[in-house]
Amino acid sequence: MPQFGFSISQPRAVNLDTNDTVPAERILQEVPELQCCIACGSCTATCTAGNLTSFNFRRMHTLVRRGEYREVYEQLEKCMLCGKCRLVCPRGINTRAVALKIKKTLCDY
Amino acid sequence: MKRNTWQEYQKEVADDNYYYLRSCIRQNFFPGSEKAFVRILREELGRNLYDDPAHTSCTGIGYHSDVVLHDTIMTVVARQFALMKESGFENAAVSCITSFGIYTEVLETWREFPEVEARIRELLYKATGRELYKPRNLAHTSDIIFHHREAIRQRAKHLLVNHRTGEPLRGVEHIGCHYAKIFPKEGIGGVEFPYVLAGMIEAWGGQVVDYPERRHCCGFGFRNYLVQANRGYSIANSQKKLESMAPYKPDFILTNCPGCGMFLDKWQYTIAEIEGTTYGQDGKGIPVLTYEELAGLVLGYDPWDLGLQMHQVDVEPLLDKLGVEYDPAAKYLMPNGRYIGRPEPATVNMGVE
Numbered sequence: 001m002p003q004f005g006f007s008i009s010q011p012r013a014v015n016l017d018t019n020d021t022v023p024a025e026r027i028l029q030e031v032p033e034l035q036c037c038i039a040c041g042s043c044t045a046t047c048t049a050g051n052l053t054s055f056n057f058r059r060m061h062t063l064v065r066r067g068e069y070r071e072v073y074e075q076l077e078k079c080m081l082c083g084k085c086r087l088v089c090p091r092g093i094n095t096r097a098v099a100l101k102i103k104k105t106l107c108d109y
Numbered sequence: 110m111k112r113n114t115w116q117e118y119q120k121e122v123a124d125d126n127y128y129y130l131r132s133c134i135r136q137n138f139f140p141g142s143e144k145a146f147v148r149i150l151r152e153e154l155g156r157n158l159y160d161d162p163a164h165t166s167c168t169g170i171g172y173h174s175d176v177v178l179h180d181t182i183m184t185v186v187a188r189q190f191a192l193m194k195e196s197g198f199e200n201a202a203v204s205c206i207t208s209f210g211i212y213t214e215v216l217e218t219w220r221e222f223p224e225v226e227a228r229i230r231e232l233l234y235k236a237t238g239r240e241l242y243k244p245r246n247l248a249h250t251s252d253i254i255f256h257h258r259e260a261i262r263q264r265a266k267h268l269l270v271n272h273r274t275g276e277p278l279r280g281v282e283h284i285g286c287h288y289a290k291i292f293p294k295e296g297i298g299g300v301e302f303p304y305v306l307a308g309m310i311e312a313w314g315g316q317v318v319d320y321p322e323r324r325h326c327c328g329f330g331f332r333n334y335l336v337q338a339n340r341g342y343s344i345a346n347s348q349k350k351l352e353s354m355a356p357y358k359p360d361f362i363l364t365n366c367p368g369c370g371m372f373l374d375k376w377q378y379t380i381a382e383i384e385g386t387t388y389g390q391d392g393k394g395i396p397v398l399t400y401e402e403l404a405g406l407v408l409g410y411d412p413w414d415l416g417l418q419m420h421q422v423d424v425e426p427l428l429d430k431l432g433v434e435y436d437p438a439a440k441y442l443m444p445n446g447r448y449i450g451r452p453e454p455a456t457v458n459m460g461v462e
Contacts, residue, residue: 001382008348008383009341 019067141416210287266409269315285366
C-alpha cells in the first residue's frame with residue numbers, strides 16, 4: 001500500500017444505535033433519581049480522587065448513560081466511595097450509590 | 110390567499126449572454142467539463158457566452174486557507190467584474206462552487222458594508238485603473254444547465270434509463286457546501302431543498318436517490334485536505350457518505366463542486382487501498398460525474414471527449430447501462446493517438462480489477 005501520510009479518522013460521534021445501553025438502563029432502574037441529574041458537576045468539583053487524579057465522576061456518568069463503558073472500569077478504580085459527592089449534590093442524588101452500582105454492574109466489584 | 114413561501118426558494122437565472130468565469134482546479138480534475146459546457150451553451154442551445162482569457166483565479170482556495178487576505182480577494186473579484194463590464198456582459202456564469210461562494214460573499218459584504226465597497230473601489234482603481242461594477246445576475250453554471258434542462262432533454266440522445274431493462278437509473282446528487290449552505294437564497298431550493306442537480310436527473314429520466322447522509326459535506330474543507338496530517342478527517346467524511354449511500358445501490362453520483370467530485374471519486378481508490386473496501390455494482394466503485402459530463406452523455410457526446418477517462422472510478426458500467434457506444438481502445442489516447450497514461454484502478458487491493 002502507498003504511504004499516504006494519514007489514515008481514515010474514526011468519527012467521534014456517539015452512535016446510540018450501536019451502543020449497548022442495557023447495563024445503563026439497569027443502573028437507572030435501580031437508582032431512578034439519577035434521571036434528575038442536571039450535570040452541574042458539583043460531584044466532580046468536590047471529589048477527593050478528582051483533586052489528585054484525572055477522575056471525573058460527571059464524565060463517568062455521561063459515558064455510562066451513553067453506553068460507552070470502555071474507560072469506566074479503569075477510571076472507577078480511583079473512586080474511594082467516600083461519599084462527599086453525595087453531600088453536595090443539589091438534586092439529592094445518592095451519587096455514592098450510583099458509583100457503587102456502576103462498579104457492581106460494569107466492574108468486578 | 111396564495112402562499113408565497115416557495116418564492117424564497119427560487120432563483121432567477123439569466124437566459125442568455127453569459128460571461129464565463131472558469132475554475133482553476135476543474136481544469137485539472139475534469140478537463141472536459143468546462144469545454145462541454147461551452148459546447149452545450151453555444152452549439153446546442155445557441156446562447157452567447159464569452160470565455161475571457163484575461164480573467165484569473167478567484168484565489169478562493171488561498172482565502173479559505175488563510176493565505177490570501179479579505180481585501181485582496183475582494184479586489185481580485187472586483188477586477189473580474191470590471192473585465193465583464195468592459196466586455197459588454199452583465200451576467201456572470203461561475204464554474205466553481207468555491208468561486209461562486211466567494212463572489213456571493215463579496216457581493217453580500219459590499220451590500221452590508223458600503224464603506225468596504227468604497228475602499229475596494231479605490232483599491233481596484235489604484236491597482237488596475239478599472240471601475241468597480243456589480244453583475245446584474247450571478248449564477249453558478251449548474252444553475253444555467255438546470256435552467257436549460259428541458260431544452261437539453263429535447264435534444265437528448267440517451268435518457269437516464271437502463272436501456273436493457275427500461276428502468277430509470279438511480280442517481281445520487283451531491284451539492285457543494287458553498288453553493289447554498291452559506292447564502293441559502295443564492296441556491297435553487299435553498300439549503301433545505303436544493304434541487305439544482307435533482308432537477309437535472311429527473312428532467313433527463315433518472316431517479317434521485319435519497320439517503321441519510323445526503324447533505325453531509327464531502328470532506329474537502331480546505332484545511333482538512335491541504336494539511337496532509339488532517340486528510341484522515343477529509344476521507345472520513347467521504348467514507349461516511351459512501352457507506353450511507355451504498356445500500357441504495359446508486360448507478361452514479363452527480364456533483365456540482367470540483368472538490369466534491371474529485372474527493373468522492375478519488376477517495377474511493379484511497380479507501381480501497383487503506384481498508385480494502387469498495388462500493389457500487391460488483392465492488393467496482395460508484396462512478397462520479399459532473400453535471401456537464403452527464404449533460405454531455407445525455408446529448409450523445411463521446412465519453413472520452415468529455416474527459417471521463419480522467420476519473421479514478423471506471424465509468425464503463427454506467428455507459429453500458431445508458432447504451433452509450435464507446436471505443437475501449439481509445440480511452441487513454443489523445444486525439445492525436447498519444448498515450449496519456451492511466452490512473453490506478455479504484456478496485457485496487459480487492460483482486461477484482
